[in-house]
Amino acid sequence: MMFGLFRLLPGDPTLTVLSPALSPEVQADLRQRFGLDRPILEQYLRYMGHLAVGDFGVSFHRGLPVIQLLGERLTNTIALMLPALVLAYVLGIALGAVLAWRRGSWLDSAVTTGAMVFRSAPIFWVSIIFIAVFSVRLGLVPSGHMRTPGTEPGGVIATFLTLDFLRHLALPMLMMTAYYGCYPLLVMRASMLEVLGEDFIDLCQAKGLPERRIVFGHALRASLLPIATSVSLLAAYVVAGSVLVETVFSWPGLGRLMVQAVTDSDYPVAQASFLLIAVLVVLGNLLADLLYGVLDPRIRRQ
Amino acid sequence: MTVRRHARWRRWGMGMVTLALAGATVGPVRAADPVPPIALVTWTKAQYPVQYEEAFTLAEAWKKLGLEVKVEALNFPNPLLERVFKTRDFDAAILYLTGQLERLDPEFYTYNAFHSSRAVEGGWNFSGVQNKDLDRLLEAQRAEYDLAKRKTLVNEIQDWVYRESPWLVIVNQDELQAYNKAEFAEGVIPKVSGFNDPRAFFTLKPRGARKLVRWASPICDLKTINPVLSSESSQIRILYLAYDTLVKYGPDTKPGPWAATEIKAIDPTTIEVGIRSDLKFHDGTRLTAADVKFTFEYLIKHNAPYYKTALEPVEAVEVVNPTRVRFKLKRPYAPFTTQTLAMTPLLPKHVWEKIDKPLEYENIPAIGSGPYRFDHWKKGQEVRFSRFADHFKAPANDGVLVMFFGTRESAYTALVKKEADVLDRMLAHQVDELSKLDHVQVVRVPSNAADTVVVNMRRKPFDDARFRQALNLTIPRKQVLDEFYNGFGSLGGSVIAPANETWTNRQLKAYEFDLEKAKDILRKAGYQWDARGRLTLPSK
Numbered sequence: 001m002m003f004g005l006f007r008l009l010p011g012d013p014t015l016t017v018l019s020p021a022l023s024p025e026v027q028a029d030l031r032q033r034f035g036l037d038r039p040i041l042e043q044y045l046r047y048m049g050h051l052a053v054g055d056f057g058v059s060f061h062r063g064l065p066v067i068q069l070l071g072e073r074l075t076n077t078i079a080l081m082l083p084a085l086v087l088a089y090v091l092g093i094a095l096g097a098v099l100a101w102r103r104g105s106w107l108d109s110a111v112t113t114g115a116m117v118f119r120s121a122p123i124f125w126v127s128i129i130f131i132a133v134f135s136v137r138l139g140l141v142p143s144g145h146m147r148t149p150g151t152e153p154g155g156v157i158a159t160f161l162t163l164d165f166l167r168h169l170a171l172p173m174l175m176m177t178a179y180y181g182c183y184p185l186l187v188m189r190a191s192m193l194e195v196l197g198e199d200f201i202d203l204c205q206a207k208g209l210p211e212r213r214i215v216f217g218h219a220l221r222a223s224l225l226p227i228a229t230s231v232s233l234l235a236a237y238v239v240a241g242s243v244l245v246e247t248v249f250s251w252p253g254l255g256r257l258m259v260q261a262v263t264d265s266d267y268p269v270a271q272a273s274f275l276l277i278a279v280l281v282v283l284g285n286l287l288a289d290l291l292y293g294v295l296d297p298r299i300r301r302q
Numbered sequence: 303m304t305v306r307r308h309a310r311w312r313r314w315g316m317g318m319v320t321l322a323l324a325g326a327t328v329g330p331v332r333a334a335d336p337v338p339p340i341a342l343v344t345w346t347k348a349q350y351p352v353q354y355e356e357a358f359t360l361a362e363a364w365k366k367l368g369l370e371v372k373v374e375a376l377n378f379p380n381p382l383l384e385r386v387f388k389t390r391d392f393d394a395a396i397l398y399l400t401g402q403l404e405r406l407d408p409e410f411y412t413y414n415a416f417h418s419s420r421a422v423e424g425g426w427n428f429s430g431v432q433n434k435d436l437d438r439l440l441e442a443q444r445a446e447y448d449l450a451k452r453k454t455l456v457n458e459i460q461d462w463v464y465r466e467s468p469w470l471v472i473v474n475q476d477e478l479q480a481y482n483k484a485e486f487a488e489g490v491i492p493k494v495s496g497f498n499d500p501r502a503f504f505t506l507k508p509r510g511a512r513k514l515v516r517w518a519s520p521i522c523d524l525k526t527i528n529p530v531l532s533s534e535s536s537q538i539r540i541l542y543l544a545y546d547t548l549v550k551y552g553p554d555t556k557p558g559p560w561a562a563t564e565i566k567a568i569d570p571t572t573i574e575v576g577i578r579s580d581l582k583f584h585d586g587t588r589l590t591a592a593d594v595k596f597t598f599e600y601l602i603k604h605n606a607p608y609y610k611t612a613l614e615p616v617e618a619v620e621v622v623n624p625t626r627v628r629f630k631l632k633r634p635y636a637p638f639t640t641q642t643l644a645m646t647p648l649l650p651k652h653v654w655e656k657i658d659k660p661l662e663y664e665n666i667p668a669i670g671s672g673p674y675r676f677d678h679w680k681k682g683q684e685v686r687f688s689r690f691a692d693h694f695k696a697p698a699n700d701g702v703l704v705m706f707f708g709t710r711e712s713a714y715t716a717l718v719k720k721e722a723d724v725l726d727r728m729l730a731h732q733v734d735e736l737s738k739l740d741h742v743q744v745v746r747v748p749s750n751a752a753d754t755v756v757v758n759m760r761r762k763p764f765d766d767a768r769f770r771q772a773l774n775l776t777i778p779r780k781q782v783l784d785e786f787y788n789g790f791g792s793l794g795g796s797v798i799a800p801a802n803e804t805w806t807n808r809q810l811k812a813y814e815f816d817l818e819k820a821k822d823i824l825r826k827a828g829y830q831w832d833a834r835g836r837l838t839l840p841s842k
Binding site: 128251257 | 661663718721
């Protein structure tokens with residue numbers, strides 16, 4: 001599927017190469033080097049054959065194995081996405097539960113409205129506003145990049161376990177946490193409202209349990225199922241988000257590499273990154289299914 | 303192959319259209335056919351807002367001639383390049399050619415753009431010019447080593463292009479750049495290309511403690527640091543910080559020896575080049591004639607894409623002595639000294655001779671002999687070079703940090719926030735904002751860049767020179783320059799920009815907007831206007 005998709009897109013990978021005097025002969029050379037002069041079926045079989053042994057090929061324009069390129073970028077993307085998502089879900093769920101309990105309060109209407117507006121706004125626009133306010137106006141954090149430019153490259157420790165990295169992470173992470181937190185918040189609030197109407201809550205109240213125990217101990221767990229469903233869709237959101245957020249924040253992640261690969265018609269890189277997304281979506285579904293079991297014993301027994 | 307089949311489909315479709323038109327003209331006597339709507343291809347608003355808006359300005363202007371224009375905005379690089387380079391499926395297209403040093407040699411804007419051999423699929427002869435007399439001129443200038451004689455030929459070619467109007471140059475835009483003057487004192491900013499020329503970086507003098515020049519690069523990412531693989535000018539430009547070439551364009555746009563001491567044509571196909579004796583690679587090894595010979599043979603052998611066309615005329619390279627090489631050419635080729643030698647980076651033989659597959663080589667650390675030495679490359683983020691003290695033109699600063707940004711706006715913000723020292727390829731509207739800042743010096747240099755319309759002479763009525771002249775006369779150049787470029791540039795006249803002082807034909811001034819004259823030309827050529835004011839094709 002993916003193989004065909006990129007080849008159907010208008011565009012010729014040999015044409016993205018613009019040299020001062022690029023001649024048709026050079027394009028013919030490139031076509032041969034990229035293996036694009038062969039019949040499409042042969043190209044496909046080669047691709048599948050290599051894929052079977054874990055070989056994703058060599059990038060047309062970067063001259064390096066795709067797996068190496070993706071590996072470097074994926075780490076950077078995960079370093080941004082993982083903390084943002086964990087925080088988004090933890091905070092979103094907790095706040096959603098509180099709002100449901102305080103339904104109709106001043107806090108509830110303010111936060112719910114805010115979350116709806118925030119979530120409906122385009123993510124790149126929100127990012128630009130964040131940069132304009134926190135970085136340009138207030139000067140609190142850098143406006144982009146993963147580390148201060150010019151610093152020595154180092155291993156994993158020097159890259160990710162430094163104060164410098166955290167300063168650069170702060171703004172995009174805050175933005176993504178707020179952005180991705182809206183969804184679990186709204187879902188949680190709705191689901192919680194439903195659960196709070198059920199008999200066992202009344203029973204808990206009758207037993208004289210403290211409010212906090214009821215909300216976080218009993219109602220919360222029962223309301224988590226719809227949240228688990230959203231986890232399966234998460235991978236797709238994250239990828240879409242990373243493309244935009246990484247561009248705006250100049251973050252050296254997978255999203256930016258993908259955009260470049262697609263505009264350059266760099267088939268090997270584009271194919272592999274989309275394959276990676278497909279794998280992530282499947283894994284997300286698996287995770288959601290497993291979560292159902294953990295959260296709801298009834299599903300487990302069946 | 304899908305792509306090819308796709309193209310064939312399209313061509314087949316076009317054939318049907320032509321047939322249908324032909325059918326209409328041989329039918330019973332009827333009113334002359336109106337000129338079909340012009341398909342004007344341009345760039346997307348998100349990527350190139352100026353060219354996008356420009357297309358509508360042109361459409362508006364050509365409407366006054368009774369023409370209907372359909373603007374099609376396409377994404378760069380694809381599918382835009384596929385349309386103009388391969389399928390040639392356009393009537394007119396707005397092209398935006400950046401001013402690169404290698405494009406200063408007339409070869410690019412003449413032979414490359416108008417020789418009939420370049421009209422084939424993938425060639426730069428977008429317009430499809432096929433003219434035997436012109437071909438002869440184009441070939442003659444290529445073979446002429448004498449600068450004055452070559453200039454006469456190049457002038458004649460420019461006359462032809464101006465008159466026949468296959469390209470309608472709109473504006474030669476200035477290069478807009480800026481640097482942090484609070485931190486760096488201006489060195490020698492080359493007159494035409496500014497920071498497009500690595501020389502501008504070599505000469506920036508630090509004022510304070512920070513001696514590293516931080517460059518907010520206009521490209522989003524460096525794809526490779528391997529000069530054999532790299533194939534785009536905007537990318538290779540960064541590599542020239544670390545690699546020397548035998549010839550370099552001087553600040554006055556004239557090519558002169560750089561790593562070479564002298565260049566002598568012994569006969570039209572034998573060129574001898576003396577090489578400086580004080581050249582060293584960054585690993586300490588001396589650079590000798592053997593490296594030069596190796597470089598040329600290696601790039602030819604491995605079909606290095608960027609240099610292939612320029613190296614094609616090279617027959618053989620011989621070492622005369624450690625500081626002298628002799629090039630044998632297949633035929634006289636004047637651009638060899640002004641273009642080929644200026645773009646070929648000198649590679650260390652001892653590194654590359656061990657590499658069998660240079661197109662899959664990472665090349666870290668990149669070892670050249672240039673004024674800057676490669677430090678590190680953090681992919682998607684930055685490349686850092688530091689001063690190479692042993693170079694004959696050792697830089698005045700400690701190094702260059704090339705930073706990549708996701709968007710142009712963030713690169714701009716970096717300069718404003720003093721997080722960057724050099725910014726180039728700026729947009730016109732950014733100039734006013736930056737001029738207000740105390741720490742920023744805006745550099746505005748004329749360039750050999752061109753914002754031009756190319757018309758497709760393979761199609762009717764664009765095959766008619768008078769029709770093209772009428773189009774040329776109705777381009778509101780002044781309006782485009784003032785509105786979209788804030789006046790930063792010059793009105794397009796000759797196909798070789800006035801900034802390219804060595805080669806431009808000074809007699810050729812931009813066509814002034816003249817609707818009446820354009821209509822007059824069309825009328826004399828047999829075109830008419832129907833009752834609805836539409837321009838109609840001349841009846842046979």
